[in-house]
Every structure is written in structure tokens, then in C-alpha cells.
Amino acid sequence: MTAPHGDPVHAALDNGLHQLAALGGDLVEQANAIGTILWSPPRVVVVGRLKAGKSTLVNALIGAPVAETAALEATNVVTVYQDGSPSRAEVVGADGQRHPVTVHRDRTIGLPLETPDIAYVDRWMPSAALRRLTLIDTPGLSTLTVANDSATRRVMIDGFEQTRTASVDADAAVFLFDAAPRLDETEFLARLPFTPLNMLGVLSRADSFGEGALGRRDPLDHAAEHATRLATQLSGTVHSVVPISGLMAQTSHTGMLTEQHAAALARLQPMSPLDVLRTFDDDAADGPLPPAVREQLLGLLGEYGVLNGRRIATGGAAALNEWLSARSGIGALHRALDASTARFAVLHRAHRILARLDQLAFTHPARDHIRSLTAQLRGSPALHLVTVLEDYQRMLRTDPQAPVTEDLHTILTATTRAGQVGLPDDAPGHAVTAEAQRRLVMAQQRTLATRSAAEDAALVTLIRTYTPLSTGR
Template sequence: MTALQGQQLAGPLCAAVAHLCAALQQQVSPATAAGFQEVLRRLHAPLQVAVAGRIKSGKSTLVNALIGRRVAPTDVGECTRLVTRYQYGTVDRIEVVLQDGRRQVLPFDASGMIPASLGLDGVSHIEAYLTNAVLRDFTVIDTPGLGSLDAASVARTEELLDPVSRSAVAGAEAVLYVVTQGVRADDHQTLAAFTAATASREAGPVNAVAALNKVDAVAPESVAGSDGDVWRAAEILAAKQAELLKPRVADVLPVISLLAESAETGEFTSADADALRRLAALDADTRSMMLMSGDLFTSWECDVPAGVRSRLLEKLDLYGIGRAVAALDAEPGLTAGALRRVLFDASGFAAVRARLDAVFRARADGIKAAAALASITSLAAGEPGERQRVHDAIEVLLARPEAHQLRLLEALTLVSSGAVTLAPDLTEEVLRVGSTPDLPGQLGLAGRPVGQLQAHALERAGWWRSFASFGATPAQARVAHVVHRAYFLIWQQLRAGGHR
């Protein structure tokens, strides 16, 4: 048994592509075969999720919350200019990979984080191996801030996101894109660049989710319909951002990564809870004045030492402190653990994690298999005979009934990227069928009885079959046949009791 065979594949689609890849290695050139071996390695690895965004968008703080450990440096420094890959290992260790391929093992710093300064020349990137269980399913790739710092930082990220320049199979398979209050033109450009990150597959609702971070900084009075509520304002802004980024991302979710990091990584301690209790004991007017600004909070005269207040501000910011104090007003006996849950709930991180599970974890098999097929196609782009053999083998695989998910992901990518143009209502329908995990959601009929769901699925299957045969362009017909098949399979699942 080889090392690869002893590792877990994401599911049956990855297994089928791995079998195809192994079989093709005997039919292609040595150089292409070597690339296929790398594809096999990637198929056996966890889904690779890149966290990307602009400088100071809170990417690294969100990475720490995702991992459940404060290990990624969050202050701008040498390490935030480097690509860092966080992956599962049986022993915690840091490997600094140099540009000449050599590796050097470094210890974590005294606080358990990656050292802010590496003291090494010619560093390519950092590989961090951690025992955190979440990394069994996801390899998390922290990328340098874009549109920032220097050209070299951006170039390193672009290098990570460009499998053709490194090898045809390098780069992430999915992306969590972090934005703050304003989506800019280069945010769109960065998401478009993930065409390269996903082995020449466009970033779209299958493999991309966005987080609207630092929503505690939103001025609710500036957002119509918020009724002065910060979180309602954040939800409204996130919905607007989703429209701007559509269809590049499956969703835009509001989050406060600082609160998520403090709650998820153990940064919030019983000493912090004690300090918050002492603040809650102050009179309401004093507290209101202190929470007006960071300077007032740390400089105001009170019996909680200024240094303690500064640490609270670093961990929770004014919004988190205010939420914790309000919770203590309502229930003075809250324990440190209960306060941590209050802060976690206030962060919005639970919704982000649930969406990542629904979009990435539940579809890892299809995402990884589709990325691998794109890589195989790219690798065999040279000699015509080799290219034809690979193409024919892929077509045979895609003709199998169990490979329909790959066809659906391909159709979704074609539509979301604009490569195939449909009427807006049909585009919306394709995105819904391909992007939503539950059957009623795919049909756009959440909460309806099963009989109605069955009838609608069968009706839409017939419509898309007719559209494919009469009136569609060849490219549209290719998508329409896939959508017809998707509806038919939904109908079959409903008949078989696939939805209760």
C-alpha cells in the first residue's frame, strides 16, 4: 500500500478521478505523468481553502477563529507578507520553505504563535502543522493582503493563486474572501483571479464564500432600515455586498472576527470575565461615557486598572465589551464560560462556519474532483495525441450517472462566470439548483409539501429538456441538459423519501 492509498479520499468522485489519473499515467509523457502524480497527492489531501482579502481586513484573525487557535500573526509584519499554509499534523511544528526548496524548522514563539520575524532570507512560504481537528477536513491558506504593502506581497499571493506559473495543480480549491464595508473594483479582480487558484475553474457559488468583517464598526444610523441596530445594519450591508459580488460567491455573511477569535481560541479568560463584572458594576452614565471611544475607555478614572482595560479592548473592542456588560446587566451571575458564549453569539461566526460546512465541507468531493479534472486537462495540453486520450478518458468518466455532480458543478461554473449566457431568471435558477444543499432550497420552495415539490421538479425537468432541444444555443443546451438531469434526480430523491 502506498502512502497515498493509505489516506482518505473525500468521496466517490475523488476516487473515480484518482483511478482515472492512475490509469492515464501509463499513457502520457513522463513530464505529464509526474504532474498526474501531484494531482493524486492533492486528491488525497484535505480541501484547500484560501483566506484572501485586502490588507487589514481581518483575514488572519478570522484564520485563527477557523483553526480554533491563536497562531497566525495579526499585526502587519514579515509573516503577514507571506503565504502560510495551516494543515493537520500529529506534532505542532513550523517549516519555513525557502525559495531554493530547502526547509528549516522553527519553534513557535512564547505565546504559541508563528514568530513575527523569521530572521531568514529567501523565504518562499510557511507550512504550519497543527494538531487541531478542524484541519483534518480543511487546509487553511492565509494569503498576504492584496492592494497593499508592496508589489512583492501581491506577487506572492498571485503566485499561490496561479497553478500554471507554479505547476498546473498548485493553489487553493476554494476561497473565503474577506471584505470590509466597501466592495471595490480590485475585490472583483481578486475573485476573478481565483480562476487560477481553482485550477482554471472560475471562483463562483460552488467554491467561494465571502465574509463582511468588522461589522461592529458600522454606523447603523447610516444604513436605511437598520432601526439603529448594528447587527441589522450589518445584515443589510451584507445583502448589498452579496448583490455586488454575485455570482462570484455563494453568500456574504457578516462577522466580527476579533470576537470570534477571542471566543474560539481561549483568549477570553476568567480574569477578563472578572474585569467585565467590575465594569458592569459602574453606574450607567460612567459606562456610557467610557464606551464612547477607545481613548475614553482606557483613560477614564475607575477601579479597573488601565492595563486591564487595554487588554479587554484588544480582545473585544468596544462593541464586544458593551455586549458583555449588557449581558451582565441582564444576568449578573453569568460565568466566564457563559460570557464567552455571549461573545461568540455576538460575533456571527456560527453562521460563517455553518455556511462553510454547507458550501465546502459537504461538497468537498465534487469541488476537489472538478479541480483535479481541470488540472489533468491543463497538464495534457501539449501533444495532440496525449491531449485526445485524456479528453476521451474524462468524457467516459463524466458519462457515468454518479458523475452528474461534476456535470452540475461544471454547468454552474459556466453560468456564474458568464461563459454561457442565459436570461436572468434562468441564470438565477441554475445558481439555485447548483448552489443550495437541500432539496426544497434547490427548488426554491422551502416549506412546501413533498407532493408539490415532486410536481415542480418534474415540471422543471420537462421545461429544461424542451429548452435544450428547441431554442437553446449549443452552449446553452449543454447547460440545459445538465439542469434537466438535476431536476429529474431531485424528483427521484423526493419519490424515494429523500426529503422529510
């Protein structure tokens, strides 16, 4: 994760906001409002099909069972989970009005408005995990539930295009699917104002993948293999696909598992897998465990966890918890979020801040001052990558197959100077200079016959990138 205080992107924007405030009047307040975006964690929205396991995963990532997940508790409003004390909530109406609401038992919220009139719910709670990322849970996408579907679409797509008040302003998305994504889902993703760089795919319910717990293959291993294939197929939509058992992650990260659960599970250790599942299937049979306990275990662990966790449970709850966490895939998800998603989410947030300044310049009497301030920010070396991201986003929409789109992608994902010109990271300096010169000449030639305004702008950015590299500076 980024360290905001030492980060040049933050420093440049913070400096720009101070200059904005120095213009006086209402711009002090505007600068503060934009500063709040700058100093808050990146916002990651979790989207996907109905019952894909979104809320379960949100709970696992937060480390507390706050999002509703039971069979009858479909998520029906978009909820923004962020760090803050005291634990509280506000309902934001479609008109932008905020209504404070009471939170019962840290969980259920009485809603003051009808669901269609709600844009989203802002929910604060003290949480170390939320200090790093704000998480946004959404109602499942499905053509069957038009109401829920439109709630998610409204804040994600319409909110962006039409009005700021009802938008949740996400910086990155986690997209959950439990098999191959359907066409309507990938179409929805394509309409989000993101690039594959800040969209992470998650193959959910990995513990019941394929033939499930009793199948010939271990479903978690099978899911991992399938995720690799999907990542290639979906490379135009997401930057990678991580397999996960949200259920095992939730149980092991929210303190739900007790020594009693482990002891009960351990009692099933001598039985054959088929006999174990039979006890769980048949309510009437008097198996080794009372029905209520069986139900609890199944709810916490799923069939896979019950069958494969028995031996581990003989070592106690801590051992079982550790096994669940390790097998769940949550570690790989955290790594993906920390490395790539968070990096591009920070760039995306910087883009959101510049867009806010553009908007302000449009309507404010001090527009000339604000305009020269944003031009100066966009021209600063610290924010160069934000400009590259903006050009990349525009090119993906207008001409994704154009060579410049690929060049912009190369620059964005590079971690070294050599990487920016498509060479291996350890390429010698003279090779980098030569390749940058070659790319510079090509970019200059391309400016003579461009196909769109987006390409014109992208070429200016490419030339600005290659020029210093081509002189070896």
C-alpha cells in the first residue's frame, strides 16, 4: 500500500490544493472538500452476480461480520464501509440529502427511505482494514431482479455520467463470478469508468468449484487452475483472476470459530467422507452431532471445510482457523489488492481530483486561475502517470486496438525506466536510450495521421514520456 505522506502524487496534489485555497473566498472550502478525497483511502467497489458471495467477501476483508449474508438477506442497497468512530451510518438519498440512521447490534440498519429513493448508505466503523481501503458492497447484478440491478448501475454508471451527488466515486473494482462471466456482466464492466488495471477478477466459491467437495479433484486446486485460464480470456477486462472461498475467509477472519466448533468437527474424524455428508443431509438420523451443531458447522465451513477440516480440527480451533485462512485464498487476494489494484486506485483517485478541479474551473468566476493551476498540476512530473492513465482510459474507449493504447499500457505497468520502453528491467542504459529514441521518432511520425482527438492527446503524452528517456536523463 502507498505511504501517502512520502508519495509524490499526494505531495503534488496537496500543494495544488493549497494554491487553490490561497485564492480565497469559497475556494478555501472547495480545496478542503477535495482534500478530503486526497487524504482518504482508495475506494474499492465489489460487484458481481446475485449471491456470488460479495457480502461474505466484504466481511472477510473487513474482518467483522457487518454485511448481511444469510440466505434471506440479499443486499438491497449499495453500502460504503469506511473507517471511523463512532460506529454509525447515514443514508444518502438519490437527491444527495443525507439522513443519519441508528445502527442496531452493530448490524441492522433501519432505513428512513424506500429503497428506490436511496443512492447508497455510508457506514463508518473503527477498522484497521478499512483504514487502508474503503470497501463498497453492492446488490447483485441479475436480469431477474431489475430493482437491485438498477441500484448498482445507478451509483456506478449513471452517477458518473449524470450527477455527482448519487455516485459512490469508486477508484477500483473487484468483480466476483462463480463460473465464466456472462456477456451482460462483461458488458456492465466495460461501461464502468475503469481500465483493466484497476479491475480485479475473483473466482468466488472456490470451495464448491467443479464437482465440489466429494468430486475427484480438490475444488480449490481445480478453481486455481480455472482462474489462470479465465485471466487470459478476460485480460481485456480485469488484470488478474484470484480464486477464493469467501466463506472460509469470512469464518477465519471474523472470529466466528470457537473451540467448541473445532471439538465437534474433530468428532467426525473417524467417519468416511460419504458418511459425514450423509449425517449432514439427513435431519432425522441420530448422528454423532445434534442438528443445530451440524447446521452451524456447515454454515461456517461449507461441505469442503467440514470434510477436509476434520483432521486439522483435532489440533484445536487455532489450527483449524489457520488452515481455513491459508486455503481460502484471502492472502493472494490481499496481495493483489495491495500491489496492483491499490497502485492504480491511487492514480485513479488523482484523476478524480483533477476532474473535480476541471469541473470547478468550468463554473467558477476564478476559472482562469483554476485552469492554469490544473494545467500546471497535469504538467508536473509527479502527476505524469495520471495523465498517462487518462489518455489510456480515453484510448480504450475510442480505439483499444491502436498501437498507442498498448504503448500507454506499457508505461503504466512499468516499474523501471527500461520497462517504460518495453525492455526487460535489467536492460543497459544505452539500450533504453536507443529504444526511447526509436519510440520518440515513431510517435512524432504518427502525429501526422491520427484517427481521433484521443490519439492526438495520447501522442503528446507519449512524446513527453520518451523525450527525457531518449536523452538518458
